[in-house]
Amino acid sequence: xxxxxxxxxxxxxxxxxxxxxxxxxxxxxxxxxxxxxxxxxxxxxxxxxxxxxxxxxxxxxxxxxxxxxxxxxxxxxxxxxxxxxxxxxxxxxxxxxxxxxxxxxxxxxxxxxxxxxxxxxxxxxxxxxxxxxxxxxxxxxxxxxxxxxxxxxxxxxxxxxxxxxxxxxxxxxxxxxxxxxxxxxxxxxxxxxxxxxxxxxxxxxxxxxxxxxxxxxxxxxxxxxxxxxxxxxxxxxxxxxxxxxxxxxxxxxxxxxxxxx
Numbered sequence: 001x002x003x004x005x006x007x008x009x010x011x012x013x014x015x016x017x018x019x020x021x022x023x024x025x026x027x028x029x030x031x032x033x034x035x036x037x038x039x040x041x042x043x044x045x046x047x048x049x050x051x052x053x054x055x056x057x058x059x060x061x062x063x064x065x066x067x068x069x070x071x072x073x074x075x076x077x078x079x080x081x082x083x084x085x086x087x088x089x090x091x092x093x094x095x096x097x098x099x100x101x102x103x104x105x106x107x108x109x110x111x112x113x114x115x116x117x118x119x120x121x122x123x124x125x126x127x128x129x130x131x132x133x134x135x136x137x138x139x140x141x142x143x144x145x146x147x148x149x150x151x152x153x154x155x156x157x158x159x160x161x162x163x164x165x166x167x168x169x170x171x172x173x174x175x176x177x178x179x180x181x182x183x184x185x186x187x188x189x190x191x192x193x194x195x196x197x198x199x200x201x202x203x204x205x206x207x208x209x210x211x212x213x214x215x216x217x218x219x220x221x222x223x224x225x226x227x228x229x230x231x232x233x234x235x236x237x238x239x240x241x242x243x244x245x246x247x248x249x250x251x252x253x254x255x256x257x258x259x260x261x
Contacts, residue, residue: 005204011207012210014045019155027253034206051102081146082118091110121146123164149184186214216244
């Protein structure tokens with residue numbers, strides 16, 4: 001892909017633009033460089049326990065220009081999907097308040113204290129035995145099993161914390177049910193949502209992120225040019241061990257210029 005072929009860039013947030021509340025050094029300049037080259041930038045994150053407004057405000061606070069429409073997260077994508085695919089059904093949610101609010105804004109009937117017709121699982125820092133039992137009862141009744149994202153960990157300033165995979169694994173373990181549909185990266189639903197937001201063909205789109213199994217896998221599935229940054233969840237030994245190969249590897253967003261030239 002040449003410089004004139006690229007029309008847009010999908011950029012991950014946690015581990016790519018920032019870690020916790022700290023900007024990855026040079027990330028702000030890299031985003032500005034993409035825009036100066038005429039690329040539309042969409043920030044795409046699997047983090048569902050913070051809503052789009054929170055992500056937008058955080059980017060601005062760290063010196064990166066962003067509007068609400070510049071950010072798509074797995075919670076928003078999940079809410080749209082559930083509202084479209086399961087209207088008039090009650091959804092039992094393992095997740096935090098921003099995800100619950102996102103679902104309710106989409107018109108979804110949400111419950112957190114009784115079984116539902118549909119199960120949605122996400123990262124939940126108050127996950128407990130009662131929630132696990134309610135999830136079990138929802139699935140025993142034959143309900144669909146959805147998840148916002150498959151991430152094992154979420155990068156923070158000084159390491160990482162358990163992400164949605166921990167809750168998904170617990171439910172799978174006690175029910176012998178595998179998740180039916182994951183809505184975040186690298187799912188087809190997330191790919192379609194991102195490309196629709198950008199109005200661009202995938203072969204003219206760059207995707208930049210720190211995870212092989214989500215960011216790079218999504219880009220490869222869609223036919224995008226993929227860039228792995230080593231500022232987050234992945235190191236060089238992991239690249240060698242993975243069946244998913246990025247088109248480019250850079251230390252951080254600060255080194256993206258070498259790809260754009």
